[in-house]
Amino acid sequence: xxxxxxxxxxxxxxxxxxxxxxxxxxxxxxxxxxxxxxxxxxxxxxxxxxxxxxxxxxxxxxxxxxxxxxxxxxxxxxxxxxxxxxxxxxxxxxxxxxxxxxxxxxxxxxxxxxxxxxxxxxxxxxxxxxxxxxxxxxxxxxxxxxxxxxxxxxxxxxxxxxxxxxxxxxxxxxxxxxxxxxxxxxxxxxxxxxxxxxxxxxxxxxxxxxxxxxxxxxxxxxxxxxxxxxxxxxxxxxxxxxxxxxxxxxxxxxxxxxxxxxxxxxxxxxxxxxxxxxxxxxxxxxxxxxxxxxxxxxxxxxxxxxxxxxxxxxxxxxxxxxxxxxxxxxxxxxxxxxxxxxxxxxxxxxxxxxxxxxxxxxxxxxxxxxxxxxxxxxxxxxxxxxxxxxxxxxxxxxxxxxxxxxxxxxxxxxxxxxxxxxxxxxxxxxxxxxxxxxxxxxxxxxxxxxxxxxxxxxxxxxxxxxxxxxxxxxxxxx
Amino acid sequence: xxxxxxxxxxxxxxxxxxxxxxxxxxxxxxxxxxxxxxxxxxxxxxxxxxxxxxxxxxxxxxxxxxxxxxxxxxxxxxxxxxxxxxxxxxxxxxxxxxxxxxxxxxxxxxxxxxxxxxxxxxxxxxxxxxxxxxxxxxxxxxxxxxxxxxxxxxxxxxxxxxxxxxxxxxxxxxxxxxxxxxxxxxxxxxxxxxxxxxxxxxxxxxxxxxxx
Numbered sequence: 001x002x003x004x005x006x007x008x009x010x011x012x013x014x015x016x017x018x019x020x021x022x023x024x025x026x027x028x029x030x031x032x033x034x035x036x037x038x039x040x041x042x043x044x045x046x047x048x049x050x051x052x053x054x055x056x057x058x059x060x061x062x063x064x065x066x067x068x069x070x071x072x073x074x075x076x077x078x079x080x081x082x083x084x085x086x087x088x089x090x091x092x093x094x095x096x097x098x099x100x101x102x103x104x105x106x107x108x109x110x111x112x113x114x115x116x117x118x119x120x121x122x123x124x125x126x127x128x129x130x131x132x133x134x135x136x137x138x139x140x141x142x143x144x145x146x147x148x149x150x151x152x153x154x155x156x157x158x159x160x161x162x163x164x165x166x167x168x169x170x171x172x173x174x175x176x177x178x179x180x181x182x183x184x185x186x187x188x189x190x191x192x193x194x195x196x197x198x199x200x201x202x203x204x205x206x207x208x209x210x211x212x213x214x215x216x217x218x219x220x221x222x223x224x225x226x227x228x229x230x231x232x233x234x235x236x237x238x239x240x241x242x243x244x245x246x247x248x249x250x251x252x253x254x255x256x257x258x259x260x261x262x263x264x265x266x267x268x269x270x271x272x273x274x275x276x277x278x279x280x281x282x283x284x285x286x287x288x289x290x291x292x293x294x295x296x297x298x299x300x301x302x303x304x305x306x307x308x309x310x311x312x313x314x315x316x317x318x319x320x321x322x323x324x325x326x327x328x329x330x331x332x333x334x335x336x337x338x339x340x341x342x343x344x345x346x347x348x349x350x351x352x353x354x355x356x357x358x359x360x361x362x363x364x365x366x367x368x369x370x371x372x373x374x375x376x377x378x379x380x381x382x383x384x385x386x387x388x389x390x391x392x393x394x395x396x397x398x399x400x401x402x403x404x405x406x407x408x409x410x411x412x413x414x415x416x417x418x419x420x421x422x423x424x425x426x427x428x429x430x431x432x433x434x435x436x437x438x439x440x441x442x443x444x445x446x447x448x449x450x451x452x453x454x455x456x457x458x459x460x461x462x463x464x465x466x467x468x469x470x471x472x473x474x475x476x477x478x
Numbered sequence: 479x480x481x482x483x484x485x486x487x488x489x490x491x492x493x494x495x496x497x498x499x500x501x502x503x504x505x506x507x508x509x510x511x512x513x514x515x516x517x518x519x520x521x522x523x524x525x526x527x528x529x530x531x532x533x534x535x536x537x538x539x540x541x542x543x544x545x546x547x548x549x550x551x552x553x554x555x556x557x558x559x560x561x562x563x564x565x566x567x568x569x570x571x572x573x574x575x576x577x578x579x580x581x582x583x584x585x586x587x588x589x590x591x592x593x594x595x596x597x598x599x600x601x602x603x604x605x606x607x608x609x610x611x612x613x614x615x616x617x618x619x620x621x622x623x624x625x626x627x628x629x630x631x632x633x634x635x636x637x638x639x640x641x642x643x644x645x646x647x648x649x650x651x652x653x654x655x656x657x658x659x660x661x662x663x664x665x666x667x668x669x670x671x672x673x674x675x676x677x678x679x680x681x682x683x684x685x686x687x688x689x690x
Contacts, residue, residue, distance in 0.1 A: 406541045406588075
């Protein structure tokens, strides 16, 4: 994506350096707790300083730099049809939804309910249709399926309803193996999946400064099999990180770098994103506030920190505390999106579909966010300035008092200079009245109905589904 | 029979140069002017209308296609008797006395011209007397008035009265529009029609004259 935008830097270069230095001190002097002797051994063998008694790994600065240099600064997260490949590390911004919430605002009933497997299918269909949402994160938990085949099913429903790149969390090694077996069948073999991975796995560190054995097993499996990974700390300022933003960023930076370094010890060159979702807490009540303005600011700053290491960055934006797609949702999303998108992040997640501090989704919010994200891409493109766009010749030829409507210059540029919204009100007042004064939510609901009714049902072909059934006998949901 | 594919394509694209050259070439090849008009230019404009209504074309493209057709018509006109080709109607348009705003009025002019009306634009700050004088001269089907300010709106009924005094009120239809103008106001001052924007001005004008 060509952009004239000088990327927004929430920190001056020397302040960013101070945070980076503090993060590195944390890794050198405090270290990360790793709950697994197997991985402590691996890290020790690779040259990290390991304190077995306290399950602590410390990262000497030079060693850290050497390990981090193995991480690719650019790679591709593939889509299955090649139409939405995500080229990371090339100054592109790709914006997606967020994952594994447990509640949905159901417009059919007007109330909230627990999310089900069908919501995975529906949200995947929505993302598949909504052009601006460029990848799909398995959006919610399926309360109606048992743990035994959980990740077989949630990934299957995702793959069957979108060809965009799918990301998802896995509960354990068993789950990630299940996902990989499924993806291998769909890819047509292990080598093909490794060559063009159309799925990646999301993991998290535990703030402060801990990575558990389960996460390491998943990272180990994925990096060994060429599945791209992210491992994001989610520090909460004032609770699991210092109450100061700089302190939270320093600790987050240490955790993010440690996660990247560990993947490069496990499999040098493994595809990994520097990931971060720094958040805050409302200390008046101890409510987690992922929709706070400081969350937006810190996610923007995380991008700047990742760029110091030339790593593709996976951050978040557009989260709101609002429980419905309402005024609060609009302005909280707007403010945080703007802070994050202008920094030059590669992947931004949580931006589509979420409400309620990342705990709920709404189908309508997906289509509303699709429109907001369209505006964000427009901002990222910036204002194109060249001889043609400056328009001297056309200004000269139209002259004072004329108009530009039918000029070649207008027709040549009208498609690529402007973002054309689908949902927002732009008609004149009379037309708006004639249409019955439609509001955003009612229009969003209409669009959701249309997409779900027209939605391509079952993207995987029948032979493939038979093969999957054969490989996983006994699952009644496939 | 000639093939008008290239001409139709050029009209849809609003490519004046190619369309004019194509018109000349099919004329030179011996095509009948009525045939060129119906199966070439009008067929192209029908497609433009179709695409525009589906949102596949934008206003500037539609207007350029109309302009393209107009340029091609210049080549065909000598082959037609007077009265063979009629415009959708003649429109006399202006921003009323005391008001200097012309963006909306210009958009309406442009859209109406694009739709096939013949426009006489009196510009801005047009007095009732000027409207009357010009109306006598060009004998329009529609007199269209625009105002952006609530303070200049009373010029509209004054112009209607002037048309009445001159004895031509019943020979023309009066259309009004502009930001503060409403349907209700149009009824109050006994105008024949009100349009809220440039697009609806075209359809209202067609309705008034019973053309499509």
